[in-house]
Amino acid sequence: MARAGLSPERLALAGAELADEIGFDEVTVSELARRFDVKVASLYSHVRNSQDLRTRIALLALEEMADRGATALAGRAGKDALAALGDVYRDYARAHPGRYAAAQLRLDPEVAAASAGGRHAQMTRAILRGYDLTEPDQTHAVRLLGSVFHGYVSLEAAGGFSHSAPDSQESWERVLDALDALLRNWPPPPPG
Secondary structure (H helix, E strand, O other): OOOOOOOHHHHHHHHHHHHHHHOHHHOOHHHHHHHHOOOHHHHOOOOOOHHHHHHHHHHHHHHHHHHHHHHHHOOOOHHHHHHHHHHHHHHHHHHOHHHHHHHOOOOOHHHHHOOOHHHHHHHHHHHHHOOOOOOOHHHHHHHHHHHHHHHHHHHHHOOOOOOOOOOHHHHHHHHHHHHHHHHHOOOOOOOO
């Protein structure tokens, strides 16, 4: 019999909270069972294994960030939209480091296609409409923005910018200015 109140959704949320506390790589069904003071076997009626739990946490994080991104982008365009989406990722990573790490989990292609991951790409493409990019440059720009946003956030979270001046916030603002300038002056494709 399933323990009252436990569900896959509740376990994913509890796992996400645990990831923020101890790190995503440390989250297991065993650790979660200790948190609920239940036997590990009792959780297997809700999640198949630790990988299933980790996937559910990743899906939760992708959904949360997509919802925040959609709210932040409403009514914005150009650099304002670019900064809003970048700030969503950066703020989320600061508030929820374990969940943010979970959102980077490589998902099975079928699971990924049904996830909120597609919404992230759609939001980025919506920003790029303000810069008048066409394909394939739009895809190149989506990849660039993802690399810069997630790369900066990851390096900052690892303490990579805490050892010298200027302050990381100042650098972040300059990075956004540089991305805006690049997107407004996107280079033409190479000849041939």
